[in-house]
Amino acid sequence: MDKDTKQRIIEAAQILFWEKGYHATGVAEIQKRAEVHSGSFYHFFKSKEELLEAVLEFYLQLLYPVVMAPSFEKYDDPIERIFGVLAGYRTQLIETNFTLGCPIGKLASEVEKEQVRARQLINANFEGWKKHIADCFEEANIRIGVAHNSMNLANLTLTVMEGSLLQVLAEQSIAPFDNAMIPFREYIEMLYKP
Amino acid sequence: MDKDTKQRIIEAAQILFWEKGYHATGVAEIQKRAEVHSGSFYHFFKSKEELLEAVLEFYLQLLYPVVMAPSFEKYDDPIERIFGVLAGYRTQLIETNFTLGCPIGKLASEVEKEQVRARQLINANFEGWKKHIADCFEEANIRIGVAHNSMNLANLTLTVMEGSLLQVLAEQSIAPFDNAMIPFREYIEMLYKP
DNA sequence: TCCTAATTTGAGTGATCAATCAAACCATAG
DNA sequence: CTATGGTTTGATTGATCACTCAAATTAGGA
Numbered sequence: 001m002d003k004d005t006k007q008r009i010i011e012a013a014q015i016l017f018w019e020k021g022y023h024a025t026g027v028a029e030i031q032k033r034a035e036v037h038s039g040s041f042y043h044f045f046k047s048k049e050e051l052l053e054a055v056l057e058f059y060l061q062l063l064y065p066v067v068m069a070p071s072f073e074k075y076d077d078p079i080e081r082i083f084g085v086l087a088g089y090r091t092q093l094i095e096t097n098f099t100l101g102c103p104i105g106k107l108a109s110e111v112e113k114e115q116v117r118a119r120q121l122i123n124a125n126f127e128g129w130k131k132h133i134a135d136c137f138e139e140a141n142i143r144i145g146v147a148h149n150s151m152n153l154a155n156l157t158l159t160v161m162e163g164s165l166l167q168v169l170a171e172q173s174i175a176p177f178d179n180a181m182i183p184f185r186e187y188i189e190m191l192y193k194p
Numbered sequence: 195m196d197k198d199t200k201q202r203i204i205e206a207a208q209i210l211f212w213e214k215g216y217h218a219t220g221v222a223e224i225q226k227r228a229e230v231h232s233g234s235f236y237h238f239f240k241s242k243e244e245l246l247e248a249v250l251e252f253y254l255q256l257l258y259p260v261v262m263a264p265s266f267e268k269y270d271d272p273i274e275r276i277f278g279v280l281a282g283y284r285t286q287l288i289e290t291n292f293t294l295g296c297p298i299g300k301l302a303s304e305v306e307k308e309q310v311r312a313r314q315l316i317n318a319n320f321e322g323w324k325k326h327i328a329d330c331f332e333e334a335n336i337r338i339g340v341a342h343n344s345m346n347l348a349n350l351t352l353t354v355m356e357g358s359l360l361q362v363l364a365e366q367s368i369a370p371f372d373n374a375m376i377p378f379r380e381y382i383e384m385l386y387k388p
Numbered sequence: 389t390c391c392t393a394a395t396t397t398g399a400g401t402g403a404t405c406a407a408t409c410a411a412a413c414c415a416t417a418g
Numbered sequence: 419c420t421a422t423g424g425t426t427t428g429a430t431t432g433a434t435c436a437c438t439c440a441a442a443t444t445a446g447g448a
Contacts, residue, residue: 005425021304023217027406040426042407099307108364109303110215113293122364152373155361156354159374163357167349170302170316179346180353187381199395221436234396236437 006044006054009034014055018103022052022110049115052107056121059104063128078136078143079192083185085133086161090177093165098172101165104129130154140192148191160184200238200248203228208249212297216246216304243309246301250315253298257322272330272337273386277379279327280355284371287359292366295359298323324348334386342385354378 003011012034016025027048031041045051071084092100104125111118130151137150160180167176197205206228210219221242225235239245265278286294298319305312324345331344354374361370 020306021217023215024304024306026404028404037427038407039409039428042409043425046407048406105360106303108360109300110218111364112214112218113366119364119366126361126364149376152376155370155373156377159357159361159370160350160353161357162360163353163355166299166302166356166360167320167353170305170313170320172307172313176349176353179349182343182346183350183381187377187384190381190384220434222434231397232437233398233439236439237395240437242436 005034005036005040009036009041009044009051010054010058013051014058014103017052017055017107018100021106049118052111052115053117053121056104056107056118056125059125060121060128063125064132067129068132078139079188082133082136082157082188086157086181089161089165090174093168093174093177098169098174101169102162105162105165126158130158133157144192146191153188153191156184199228199230199234203230203235203238203245204248204252207245208252208297211246211249211301212294215300243312246305246309247311247315250298250301250312250319253319254315254322257319258326261323262326272333273382276327276330276351276382280351280375283355283359284368287362287368287371292363292368295363296356299356299359320352324352327351338386340385347382347385350378 009030013025013030016030016033027041028038030051031038034041045054067088068085071081071088075081075084089102104122107118108122108126111122113119131154134150134154137148137153141147141150164177164180167180168174203224207219207224210224210227221235222232224245225232228235239248261282262279265275265282269275269278283296298316301312302316302320305316307313325348328344328348331342331347335341335344358371358374361374362368
């Protein structure tokens, strides 16, 4: 067997939740994709919600190596690193013909108040993302010799990214992303390239 | 009867889709809230999806009078009008204890590619929203005597708004909204209050 | 008044939902 | 070898899903 059954289920759910969302994905569909029968599924997860939590924990593991590392290795300049991360989402959208945006954002819009643990994990993902981006702004502060609020800027960066992806997926066009990026980039460069 | 049966169904669906989303809301639940039986429901709407489209058309009607007008009547300054609209969403979040964000954004994240008409209507709502905000930036351009790209700025405004709401609902705290607003407002004031 | 068409009633359709369960299977330890 | 416990099979559960339909009711025009 190439992978643990449990991990196979997690990765099947990961892609299906990403493509179609949590509610629109049936447990039977996950089982089929993971090549697992019902009893085996419920041997590892006591509910669909518990699987969702496992998926979100897995995303937390992937945050740095998959989302951040490619850009951080490519660029040294911290501001370029940030825009490199954003460019990664852009590439993903183009390559999948506007199907795959931010998996965490997708799940965030579907998770209800009562799903406490899932919401905590979504926040942990967002906070982790913002922390890495804030570190970039902080490093840029040091290099340029300024003192902008790195956490607020990281918060704005995530906000712009999530807001853009929402519109891109709705419009099935990259324009909202690019058009939002123009003034956003202008603002950031105004702060860091004086 | 206080209202048309059809309109009663639309308004029941409107609030339920807003609170719980499209997939999480059952047709039976809509019927119950609208005090309508199943046959009556399907007399007016041939499917749940057709109802969704009617709801989105209704939102298009409400866009100016409900979303824009309150702020436009309160303020004369076009930039204040924009932040007044954003403040409206903020108030809504606070008053509903972080349950009701942007109904269009909520639906946008759930509608699939195949639901062509629904997606068109979501885009029409977004485009209408951006047009009103772009008009404000355009008016500000004239008053201040500058020539910033009003459509790109309106696009960024919607982006920041939608991205903020996503985080607010996930975190169940107004902080992401306020923290994103700080640098966003700083940027806009940098452009228009020289 | 009667006719017609729009509307409403409410039981009922099959499909799919998440979840359960006993039995079988298999790997490992003693 | 046997015993044990983790794992898998796959049929099956009741609930809920969106949706249908014939019959009853209502409303409006001739």
